[in-house]
Amino acid sequence: MWIGIKNFKKRLFAVNISRNWSVNIILISLPVILFFVSFLIGIYPLSPVEVVTTILAKFFPTIPVSSTATTIVWNIRLPRIMAAVLVGAALSVAGAAFQGTFKNPLVSPDILGVSSGAGFGAAIAILFVGIPLITQVSAFTWGLIAVTITYITARSIRNSEILVMVLSGMAIGTFFTALISICKYMADPYAKLPQIVYWLMGSLASVTNEQVLIVSFPIIIGITILFILRWKLNVLSIGDDESKSLGIETGKLRFIIIACCTMITAAAVSISGIIGWVGLVIPHMGRILVGPDHNKLLPATVCLGASFLLLIDNISRTLLITEVPIGILTALIGVPFFLYLLRRGYNEWA
């Protein structure tokens, strides 16, 4: 594995020299710049100097800062920004890995029912408990349960065949969507229903530092494992027979990848609610920019996904006086942008 890391550095370097320097620089600097700019955006005006001093004050307590600025930077804006970065990266990487695994560019991370499961988990938690942390845990758990049911169903029908897996996922997803509808139907229309609906539309508005910290573990672990398996993922994406003939145990590998993607997606959805489109489209943008090799595609989707959701969240905070749910904006802004990229890059990419 260590050799793998060393070779990766070498290769990354070689790629940088021979190919698009500019693409790599943009991919790396875009999320970094957006990350810092995002601290300046919001109802309460903060100057760049104030932001920097507030951040520094955490490490050097002698620097004088206002307590309002500290609260806004550390307790309001930081968790949101981190959540946008994590959720954006998580959904995008899971989407890229799923598209490779299922050898199908139309697949998104919720194809096996994780989002519907998580939505149901959140809905029952809101209905019966109403504590945000419980909602989060319930969403995460039910996301995992839904995919487990899909996986077991598909295996019992036919040995890990792609089409059966995807169809089972759609069926289980639809089933959980119906369960969500039951929850909505039963919910008190003044107290609980708006909460459920708002959760399902996706929002990062009420995310706390603790929530972000909790979900960062499954997300980072999952992305790391997927990145370690990047080469196998390449081979898997050319088809089952061929990857078997190249020595890959396709069933085992697909199981690991599905497990990772599900963990990542369920974690992301558990704090953000359902955010569509990102996981389907960011991998395509990645392929247009760096090609289908997961060695480059996975890092690219991390950068693009994080940047995209940061941008969208900034808009959702500033567009209107009240917040616009992020799930709406990902589509409203993402669709035209994607169509533009598709027009420009389709020939080279497909």
Place this chain on the structure above:
Amino acid sequence: MSLLEIKNATFSYDDHENTFENINLNVDVGDVVCILGPNGCGKTTLIKCLNKLHELKEGNIYINGKDIKNIKQREIARNIGYIPQNHVSTFAFTVFDMVLMGRTPHFDFLESPGEKDYHITEEALKKFGIYHLKDKPYTSLSGGEQQLVFFARVISQEPRILVLDEPTSHLDFGNQLKTLDVISKLASDGISIIMTSHFPDHAFISSNKVALMKDRKFIGIDTPEKIITKKNMENVYGIHVKIVDICPDRKTCVPIKP
């Protein structure tokens, strides 16, 4: 001991009807075995059993005396290279990456390609004269060029046996012959080859052994001259043919109207 040995192999998709049964075949080093037979007689299925893409219902397949049931997929892949009949491409990998994938069975579970693998890949690309295409998406290549990419991939895999499912089926007249030429060269390098074909002529050109398949069984295994006869061809394909000597060491099989 043969390099590859098929013993009493029987396979069924649904446990009711056998796709093929009681197949026996020995393949030695440097052999080029051509399996002939009508559509749907089970050639492709048989070939897919050799590297465990399908599992036999009965019988055994041995590589170097070891039963493939007890060998991991990765070790099989280090011995048997495979080129499928159809390749449906979804993602536009570069020619280089495609060929590099041939190195996969030589990696540990968590490993990715390294210096040595890049070197072997480049050599394979040069061997088939497609080095200049290495940065192109392989989906943009012509059928003939794509076939060379698959050959380069399978060579970078460094197998001892090559399994080819109708390697000439999507190629033009010239590329068919070029492919047979590649097959002969690989055989002279000491790689054993098993292929299926619909062209008796191709067996005359490249093979030293022909297995004729009909109704789920091999009805004969021998040299092309002994198997590809007027009687056999009429029996298997139900058409009239003429076997003609076109020069001292080369025959051809021509269909004629009844």
